[in-house]
Amino acid sequence: MFALARGGAVLLLLLLAACGTEYPQNSLSPHSDFAETIHQLYVSIFWWTMFILAVVWVLLAWVVVKFRAREGDEKPRQIRGHLGLEIGWTVGPALIVIAIAIPTIQAVFATQRPVSEDAMTVEVTGHRFWWEFHYPEQGITTANELVLPVDRPVNLRLGSPDVIHSFWVPKLGGKRDANPTVAVRDGEEPKYNWLFFTPQETGYFYGQCAEFCGESHAFMAMRVLVETEEDFEAWADRWRESPGALPPSGPEQPEDETELEMAGMPVQADEPDELEVGDEDPLVAMGRDVFLNQATCLACHAIEGTSAQGDRGPNLTLFGERTTLASGILENNPENLAAWIKDPWAFKPAAAMPGVDYDMQGTAGFWPATELSDEQVRAVSAYLLSLK
Amino acid sequence: MAQAAAADHHATNTGISNFKLGFWTFLASECLFFGTLISTYMVYKGTALVGPYPAEIFSVITTTVSTTVLLFSSLAMVLALDAVQKANKKAALWWLFAVIAMGGIFLGMEFQSYLKYIDYGLTLTSSTFGSSYYVLTGTHKVHVLFGMIWMGILGWRIYTNRIGPPQAEQVEVAGLYWHFVDIIWIVIFTLVYLIP
Amino acid sequence: MSSVATQQADTHSGAHEEETGLWSWITTVDHKRIAIMYFVTATIFFFVGGVEAMIMRFQLMNPEQSLISAELYNQLFTMHGTTMIFLVAMPMAVAFFNYVVPLQIGARDVAFPRLNALSYWIFLFGGLYLNASWLFAAAPNASWVGYATLTSSQFSPGVNVDFWFISLSILGIASIAGGVNFITTIVNMRAPGMKLMRMPLFTWMTFVTSFLLITAIPVIAVALIFLGFDRLFGTVFFDPGMGGDPVLWQHLFWIFGHPEVYILILPAFGVISDVIPTFSKKPLFGYPIVVYAGILIGFIGWGVWSHHMFTVGLGPIADSFFVAATMIIAIPTGVKIFNWIATMWGGSIRFTTAMLFSIGLLAVFTVGGLSGIMHASAPVNLQQHDTYFVVAHFHYVIVGGAMMGLWAGLYYWFPKASGRFLNETLGKWHFWTTMIGFNLTFFPMHFSGMFGMPRRIYTYSADLNVAIYNQLATIGAVIFAISAVIMVWNLVQSWRKGEKAPADPWGAPHLEWSIPSPPHHYNFPELPTVRSREPLWNDGEREEILAVTMGEATEEPHMPNPSYWPILLAASITLAWALVMTGVWWVIALGIIPVFFCTLMWGLEPAFPEDH
Amino acid sequence: MSTELQATQSGEHSHDEEGHGSVAMYIWIGVILAVLTFVEVAVFYIEAFEAVEVPILVVLSTAKVILVVMYFMHLKMEHRALTGLFMSGVVLTVFMVCALIILYHFLPRFAFAP
Numbered sequence A: 001m002f003a004l005a006r007g008g009a010v011l012l013l014l015l016l017a018a019c020g021t022e023y024p025q026n027s028l029s030p031h032s033d034f035a036e037t038i039h040q041l042y043v044s045i046f047w048w049t050m051f052i053l054a055v056v057w058v059l060l061a062w063v064v065v066k067f068r069a070r071e072g073d074e075k076p077r078q079i080r081g082h083l084g085l086e087i088g089w090t091v092g093p094a095l096i097v098i099a100i101a102i103p104t105i106q107a108v109f110a111t112q113r114p115v116s117e118d119a120m121t122v123e124v125t126g127h128r129f130w131w132e133f134h135y136p137e138q139g140i141t142t143a144n145e146l147v148l149p150v151d152r153p154v155n156l157r158l159g160s161p162d163v164i165h166s167f168w169v170p171k172l173g174g175k176r177d178a179n180p181t182v183a184v185r186d187g188e189e190p191k192y193n194w195l196f197f198t199p200q201e202t203g204y205f206y207g208q209c210a211e212f213c214g215e216s217h218a219f220m221a222m223r224v225l226v227e228t229e230e231d232f233e234a235w236a237d238r239w240r241e242s243p244g245a246l247p248p249s250g251p252e253q254p255e256d257e258t259e260l261e262m263a264g265m266p267v268q269a270d271e272p273d274e275l276e277v278g279d280e281d282p283l284v285a286m287g288r289d290v291f292l293n294q295a296t297c298l299a300c301h302a303i304e305g306t307s308a309q310g311d312r313g314p315n316l317t318l319f320g321e322r323t324t325l326a327s328g329i330l331e332n333n334p335e336n337l338a339a340w341i342k343d344p345w346a347f348k349p350a351a352a353m354p355g356v357d358y359d360m361q362g363t364a365g366f367w368p369a370t371e372l373s374d375e376q377v378r379a380v381s382a383y384l385l386s387l388k
Numbered sequence B: 001m002a003q004a005a006a007a008d009h010h011a012t013n014t015g016i017s018n019f020k021l022g023f024w025t026f027l028a029s030e031c032l033f034f035g036t037l038i039s040t041y042m043v044y045k046g047t048a049l050v051g052p053y054p055a056e057i058f059s060v061i062t063t064t065v066s067t068t069v070l071l072f073s074s075l076a077m078v079l080a081l082d083a084v085q086k087a088n089k090k091a092a093l094w095w096l097f098a099v100i101a102m103g104g105i106f107l108g109m110e111f112q113s114y115l116k117y118i119d120y121g122l123t124l125t126s127s128t129f130g131s132s133y134y135v136l137t138g139t140h141k142v143h144v145l146f147g148m149i150w151m152g153i154l155g156w157r158i159y160t161n162r163i164g165p166p167q168a169e170q171v172e173v174a175g176l177y178w179h180f181v182d183i184i185w186i187v188i189f190t191l192v193y194l195i196p
Numbered sequence C: 001m002s003s004v005a006t007q008q009a010d011t012h013s014g015a016h017e018e019e020t021g022l023w024s025w026i027t028t029v030d031h032k033r034i035a036i037m038y039f040v041t042a043t044i045f046f047f048v049g050g051v052e053a054m055i056m057r058f059q060l061m062n063p064e065q066s067l068i069s070a071e072l073y074n075q076l077f078t079m080h081g082t083t084m085i086f087l088v089a090m091p092m093a094v095a096f097f098n099y100v101v102p103l104q105i106g107a108r109d110v111a112f113p114r115l116n117a118l119s120y121w122i123f124l125f126g127g128l129y130l131n132a133s134w135l136f137a138a139a140p141n142a143s144w145v146g147y148a149t150l151t152s153s154q155f156s157p158g159v160n161v162d163f164w165f166i167s168l169s170i171l172g173i174a175s176i177a178g179g180v181n182f183i184t185t186i187v188n189m190r191a192p193g194m195k196l197m198r199m200p201l202f203t204w205m206t207f208v209t210s211f212l213l214i215t216a217i218p219v220i221a222v223a224l225i226f227l228g229f230d231r232l233f234g235t236v237f238f239d240p241g242m243g244g245d246p247v248l249w250q251h252l253f254w255i256f257g258h259p260e261v262y263i264l265i266l267p268a269f270g271v272i273s274d275v276i277p278t279f280s281k282k283p284l285f286g287y288p289i290v291v292y293a294g295i296l297i298g299f300i301g302w303g304v305w306s307h308h309m310f311t312v313g314l315g316p317i318a319d320s321f322f323v324a325a326t327m328i329i330a331i332p333t334g335v336k337i338f339n340w341i342a343t344m345w346g347g348s349i350r351f352t353t354a355m356l357f358s359i360g361l362l363a364v365f366t367v368g369g370l371s372g373i374m375h376a377s378a379p380v381n382l383q384q385h386d387t388y389f390v391v392a393h394f395h396y397v398i399v400g401g402a403m404m405g406l407w408a409g410l411y412y413w414f415p416k417a418s419g420r421f422l423n424e425t426l427g428k429w430h431f432w433t434t435m436i437g438f439n440l441t442f443f444p445m446h447f448s449g450m451f452g453m454p455r456r457i458y459t460y461s462a463d464l465n466v467a468i469y470n471q472l473a474t475i476g477a478v479i480f481a482i483s484a485v486i487m488v489w490n491l492v493q494s495w496r497k498g499e500k501a502p503a504d505p506w507g508a509p510h511l512e513w514s515i516p517s518p519p520h521h522y523n524f525p526e527l528p529t530v531r532s533r534e535p536l537w538n539d540g541e542r543e544e545i546l547a548v549t550m551g552e553a554t555e556e557p558h559m560p561n562p563s564y565w566p567i568l569l570a571a572s573i574t575l576a577w578a579l580v581m582t583g584v585w586w587v588i589a590l591g592i593i594p595v596f597f598c599t600l601m602w603g604l605e606p607a608f609p610e611d612h
Numbered sequence D: 001m002s003t004e005l006q007a008t009q010s011g012e013h014s015h016d017e018e019g020h021g022s023v024a025m026y027i028w029i030g031v032i033l034a035v036l037t038f039v040e041v042a043v044f045y046i047e048a049f050e051a052v053e054v055p056i057l058v059v060l061s062t063a064k065v066i067l068v069v070m071y072f073m074h075l076k077m078e079h080r081a082l083t084g085l086f087m088s089g090v091v092l093t094v095f096m097v098c099a100l101i102i103l104y105h106f107l108p109r110f111a112f113a114p
């Protein structure tokens, strides 16, 4: 017990030392109303339990020190019980339980209240092993990086076509399972889980699938990018315009969203595949050709405005804007991307995507190796990264 | 197993033999077993995506008949026990035979309905209703079958004079089992066939 | 005491000597031998589960390591959880039930000795069967809770999950049989005067645990049947495409699973309720309250299962109900803790190893219980669920509660079983290395959990900054492993040449200490009459009881026959279940034949010698 | 295995066997059970009862169960330990079945939907 106390003290020190450290998935650092509710509740329960622990440990330490057997001890008084004490240590904890339970139940209802009218809905689908985000109002589909406007309530509709996943971005609040969607009879509404919160700060937030879902469960991370309302709208516009399908308008392609908005990019043309290549980087052009016309990529991936409309894999529109690759586990840069396309299983065993020289046989069916040359892989990477 | 209790040589605290007490305990456990099956059936009530649906295929009349047969087999069972206790070997054998026969009729009728349901397209794999219905009633049927075998063995042992009034408890415990299986059917009959 | 003990040497004995060969162990129906077999087997499985845990710990020591593959890691934690719960904690408790309960209530054996042997053999074969999956490199890999739809044949096509569901259903039979056996024994076989409210607390907790066993196991048995049918015969219980609901699996699993965790802890509570009074030289404070609290824990434990499912989305009303029910359990548990402290209060405490483990339990179980209360708050649970915070919680209650309690029991009853003391110096080493290793392993997990490390991940990103906690945990686990080695070393050494122990080495109050150590195979030459809760602590009563129990039987008491049907029946049951894996109905039906045959032969074999 | 009928073995229950009830009583119980079954089926078919059908059926089948347990299984005449043992299982079963039915059919399963 003493060792325990000592160990506890050491660890507390460590904790204090750790306070300066950055924990991107810290569940004690709320950045949304939802997370804030939980956090306050947690803090109050934490102190209650610390109080109880202190009582128990102090009593125990006292007893152990005071009533050690000593030489010449006589037989202790044989006390069999005491009604008053029994009542006391039943009622005391009962009161504490009530003190914990009431705010808990309030929070239960507060975090599951009906959705406010102005909430933005996002349909979240957990796949083995990546996340799909569909914005029905905006008509947008993206993957692995959820983009949200700050200070606007968002209502996530969670579902899954395969096994149970759990959506968890600690700083934005607690997790909730993305259950496989149960088929219902015609005319009935399928049931989904919902998660409802209002992000309160801009920035990148880390998250991760929290329900064991198979071999690469450890690699099913995600990011949430909370932006200002304007940035979010700009992003949505960019997505719909899908610059990646267009011949680039030259080397001064606007980098920053607001510029892009001002540039007022033209709306998507009808026949994207036959667009002029113009003065585009030839590698990107080649990559587009490989992606859309030579390899099987388009069977699984969609890029808005192109003939690629597959839905077995992540939607890659604006892929070049993502900071991470393969659901949050790799930094999105040309080397990683090429390595991923060549050999996804090196990073994510059992991912449902074939490699350059191996087939993919899994629950998603059979997909032959993509058989791309190194050159082609580099080209595809360049093309994908140009999608921004 | 039947023997374990016969050899209780020490008076027990409750005056009930270990065999009987243990068996009641086991039945408490069986309650939960069937309770889980029944819960599942109830949970899935109304969730089958494709027909046939319960109301379309169940024939309450037929099931009432088989249910009544099973009820009367329980009656035969107590009478068999009574006969064994009164050392009336012949009556005991007849009543046991009646139990087995009625169990057989019950199984036969139920089996017949299974075939009919399968004809209608309700199979183990066709819907949540099919799965939960067949596994629930099938488990019950296996229990009935096991009971019939048990009764058969008892009958044989009575016939060969190995069971008489002193060993009546062997019949009594088998009876407990049989009645329990009957109770389960009473519940299934109401929950599955009668409640819409 | 010792004056009585000397008598036994020259009394002429009409009772047979006990046989000792291997065959006699295989056919034994003696609860004491079965207990020893249970204990040894469970300890071996503890090492198996422990080695699995150590491999996981080394894999997790640093971020982004890949010493082992993700697939292997998944098999390891699944097997670790399954092994530790079903093959270690439960059977180890059953070992104590077996050894101690008949002695404490003054019985010659359990109610159904052959059934008892059957339970053991089924447990052994079931455990071997589960671990045989390693030989096929197909160990179960869908976690110990096996959530649908991950376990469906679509997402787990191999035989991994088949091994899991089949061996768990085999083990379930052993548990139900054990539960029935102990309930019957306790209700029916108490010595004269041993009223229910005079039973030692360990017996009481065995009683409550047995109820939980017979009521909770059938639920998972049915769930496993559904799973098996889904996998092998294409039923749609958990197939969402056909309207089946995967969440139903979670309900059924946790309806079993939560009572299960009280199955793990209540025996430990029972042990320390006997140990603490003995070494404080005071009767248990508030005996009836402690008994009722135990019953209440078992009972309420039935209505809280969905606290494992707060993230599933059951709606606020259900959540609130389960929040309240769960938190209420803190009250009876707390009552127990305070009563134990009150028992020590004013006592004269001897710090034997058994007592140290009991005090250790009080100190660390409380930590685990309190983190349980945090989980029980549904909104807080949304942050903690499926993180290492939960891993910390349940190792605190299981290792720091259940296992520590059982180790207390080990040091307490070992002299009874072997006639020798466990070495106290090694014992203290065992205790302190356990305490340090255990806390160092699991305390940091609270932090890694709170800082966002999910459980069941085979590696984690360096970005999370939780490496330090994982390193501490790994170091702690190594120390803990050393403690396990010390324990086994102590066991082996002391069994062979430990200091001899008298009949009542601790001055303890209950009946098991009134007979020689180790006891005769018939336990009590004659059954003593009990008049109080601490029969050996009341001067007149103790003398009377010792006079009856310390002699040798002049005539062989009526003891059950040894039998080889238990092992054969267990083997045939295991075989029959294993054949289920083929999924071919007639092969399965064939497999039932030997089961029937063995059952029949068992039924026809006389359980007791016929000598009248 | 002795082949002749043994007169004494464990004398305890040879007397209270009589207490278990008479043949006439058993037959009466059997008839009552059949009648109750018939009433149940009648309730099922008669439209007028539709509103109260479920409670009536539950009550009737509970009555049947109780009759079988108490008389055919002699629980009424036995030591109350048996009642306690068995009822513990029954109570938990009823609790579980009700809880699952409520969870699935009466409570909104998911937190909320827009």
Ligand code: HEA
Residues within 6 Å of the ligand: A052, A056, A092, A093, A094, A096, A097, C145, C261, C262, C264, C265, C307, C308, C326, C327, C329, C330, C331, C333, C334, C335, C337, C365, C366, C368, C369, C370, C371, C372, C373, C374, C375, C376, C377, C381, C384, C385, C386, C390, C393, C394, C397, C398, C401, C402
């Ligand atoms: C021995 C086993 C054991 C025991 C005894 C307990 C005891 C408790 N457990 Fe634990 N639990 C597990 C084993 C156990 N648990 C396991 C294995 C899991 C994980 C399974 C998995 O997912 O793999 C789990 C998971 C688990 C969860 C789900 C976490 C999650 O996955 O999200 C929850 C949630 O409520 C919970 C709660 C509790 C509570 C409230 C108690 C209470 O019984 C604790 C009561 C004790 C105390 C509170 C301390 C003493 C009391 C006092 C000193 C009195 C004063 C106290 C107050 C007033 C608060 N447990």
Ligand code: HEA
Residues within 6 Å of the ligand: C046, C047, C049, C050, C051, C053, C054, C055, C056, C057, C077, C078, C080, C081, C082, C084, C085, C088, C089, C143, C144, C145, C391, C395, C398, C399, C403, C441, C455, C456, C457, C458, C473, C477, C478, C480, C481, C482, C484, C485
């Ligand atoms: C009785 C229950 C019990 C016990 C005793 C333990 C004991 C230990 N457990 Fe636990 N554990 C569970 C029950 C238990 N566990 C359960 C139910 C799960 C959940 C599974 C799931 O998610 O499905 C789990 C999960 C679990 C995890 C999480 C895995 C994950 O989610 O990814 C971890 C991680 O560290 C862990 C570690 C340990 C360690 C280090 C011990 C140590 O206490 C073990 C110490 C013992 C030994 C080490 C044995 C001695 C061996 C030797 C001395 C040989 C020398 C060997 C070497 C040094 C390699 N366990």
Ligand code: CUA
Residues within 6 Å of the ligand: A126, A127, A128, A129, A164, A165, A166, A209, A210, A211, A212, A213, A214, A217, A218, A220
């Ligand atoms: Cu998806 Cu874990």
Ligand SMILES: [Cu+2]
Residues within 6 Å of the ligand: C257, C258, C261, C304, C305, C307, C308
């Ligand atoms: Cu629990």
